[in-house]
Amino acid sequence: MQNQQKSLPYFKSIESKPMVFxxxxxxxxxxxxxxxxxxxxxxxxxxxxxxxxxxxxxxxxxxxxxxxxxxxxxxxxxxxRKKMFTTTIIDEKGIRYVNKFNNKVVKDLPWSSFAKREKLAHVFQSPKFDIVASTPMKSFFDQFYWPVLVNKKAAIHSDAFTGKHFFMMFYANRLELIRAFLLGVAHYRPDITVDPIIFSNHYIDPENYNIDYRQQQRIRILSAVFCILILGLIYYFVD
Structure with missing residues (x-):
């Protein structure tokens, strides 16, 4: 485990950047x-x-x-209003959710608070991974789920790596935040397991944690072309 951790890329703290427009x-x-x-x-x-x-x-x-x-x-x-935050910070301490409009830390999740899935008493079957992700209905963003210890009890925490404020909802560097989150888990909590599909779904190499921006761009272009094609076919048959 130590050899694996030594081969990891350098972890650098990151702060979310809003998409102003x-x-x-x-x-x-x-x-x-x-x-x-x-x-x-x-x-x-x-x-x-x-x-x-x-x-x-x-x-x-x-x-x-x-x-x-x-x-x-x-x-x-x-x-x-007490749960609204504008900024997500991921550093060597963990993850912090901050409301910069009133300079308050809404939630603080140290790496030490991350827990294994088997600590959840209401889970009836043994899960394969501690950190998983899925895309809820009526959502454009993957939601990440993992257990955290709250008052010595395990509870599921969810995060889409987006803001929770009417004027600070979208992050320009969301993909980089996800990459920092996964790398932080590997550095500070190597005992926590991550579903491998999270890496592929977010264009992140699980070996070197590099983001494949070209692949991301290709997927976006293909998705846009597909949507235009479907709309064109609908317009053609309806007309």
């Missing part, structure tokens, strides 16, 4: 979404039935829908 578009979308609900409430309260075109029952129903929408958004923000 895309994050602004995403954040402004949510602001626009909120303004639509607020505007709907103001419109129904300040307009007559002749102006709205609604009868009394329809007006009340519209108001309740707008109120429910804005209430759900406020409840979601209040529930998640």
């Amino acid at each position: 895309l994050n602004c578009i995403f954040g402004l979308f949510w602001i626009f979404f909120v303004l639509v609900f607020i505007g709907g409430i103001v419109f129904i309260l300040t307009s007559s039935s002749e102006e709205t075109g609604f009868d009394e029952i329809a007006a009340v129903a519209f108001f309740l829908i707008m109120l429910a929408g804005i209430s759900a958004i406020v409840a979601f923000v209040m529930y998640s």
